[in-house]
């Protein structure tokens with residue numbers, strides 16, 4: 001997969017079959033569009049192209065109150081697109097100035113003159129360009145003039161999958177990992193760096209790698225305990241994750257993400273860790289004593305081991 005930042009280095013993509021969008025989550029609906037561009041590219045001996053924007057348009061247009069949380073960081077998105085097998089990704093730097101580009105100029109200057117697009121695949125209700133004046137109908141009008149094809153993704157096709165990034169975000173907010181994972185077509189992921197915590201974990205027999213997620217836009221699921229699978233130091237390790245404020249230990253409001261890895265005993269401070277969230281176990285609780293917390297964590301471990309041994313490993317992306 002080739003990733004282009006901007007358009008300067010884009011040249012001679014053979015018969016580009018292109019779609020446009022943010023594609024947060026690269027969920028089943030997005031995957032359907034990607035399959036469609038893949039099929040068309042195969043038919044005409046062309047290559048697939050996803051034209052996407054970074055930073056997310058809403059953070060640029062409404063920097064103060066975008067209120068946006070994203071299912072994926074840019075890196076996670078590119079990884080998933082690579083796994084799915086898109087040929088070319090154009091990551092266009094979104095700016096206020098760019099947002100004022102009229103739809104017709106965008107199509108003529110970017111898609112036609114620069115990319116030499118062969119086919120544009122677009123949802124029946126997709127809008128783009130200044131004042132969102134670009135639409136399916138608009139593209140269909142421009143097509144004969146500029147010599148490209150337009151393929152519509154119908155309302156029925158969209159309704160059939162009945163998936164949206166908003167639905168996935170809402171599911172994650174209530175800890176409904178099952179729904180999120182079903183819509184994503186694979187487990188929700190978190191990536192970060194292992195940082196120092198308070199050093200209490202080791203003392204209670206459950207060391208926990210504290211994960212610092214650098215991207216402040218990344219959506220973190222609801223507080224609670226989850227069965228997870230992690231990739232760390234090139235290995236895949238099962239474990240359990242706690243997200244929350246650890247009310248048994250202190251009264252701070254700081255939210256932490258920590259993972260206890262099973263059958264693992266290594267120093268992994270500063271290592272990069274990827275977490276696949278498999279299942280929600282329970283909400284975070286305040287216990288009367290550390291001993292009660294330990295009993296509960298022992299129980300969580302049993303439950304998690306059972307869950308993970310039942311799950312077919314091929315289903316996952318790692």
Ligand SMILES: Cc1cc2nc3c(=O)[nH]c(=O)nc-3n(C[C@H](O)[C@H](O)[C@H](O)COP(=O)(O)O)c2cc1C
Nearest residue numbers: 197198199200201208240242246247248260284285
């Ligand atoms: C599987 C698991 C479940 C946890 N559940 C809770 C909980 O319900 N309530 C709580 O206060 N802390 C909970 N914790 C957090 C522990 O208090 C925390 O892991 C421990 O204090 C280690 O902190 P440290 O990494 O800063 O040393 C849980 C931790 C794990 C690994």
Ligand SMILES: Nc1ncnc2c1ncn2[C@@H]1O[C@H](COP(=O)(O)OP(=O)(O)O)[C@@H](O)[C@H]1O
Nearest residue numbers: 197198199201202207208209261265266267268
């Ligand atoms: N099984 C394990 N799961 C998680 N971390 C482990 C494990 N074994 C060793 N470690 C190491 O121990 C650290 C966590 O120990 P802990 O006592 O909880 O300290 P801290 O509060 O600094 O996170 C991890 O960051 C990692 O480097």
